[in-house]
Amino acid sequence: ASGNVIIYGRVKNEGPGSLVYLQMTFNLFDSSGNLMGNAYAKVEHFDSGKIWWFESDPVSVQNYQYFEISSILAQ
Secondary structure, X not given: OOOXXXXXXXXXXXXXXXXXXXXXXXXXXXOOOOEEEEEEEEEEEEOOOOEEEEEOOOEEOOOOOEEEEEEEEEO
């Protein structure tokens, strides 16, 4: 109803160690494949073996149809 896009999902840290910081960037596209904007989800102190149920920051876009993960920053 607000017109904001929020992406929900889950990620598991299957690495051998904990992450100090993890950020995922999502590209948002319209039905023609045009980039409409970006959404971001980030977390600090992500322990090995744990699952993070994420929710991106809300993004106001019109005519959004699909998204792709464009980058993952893990430290």
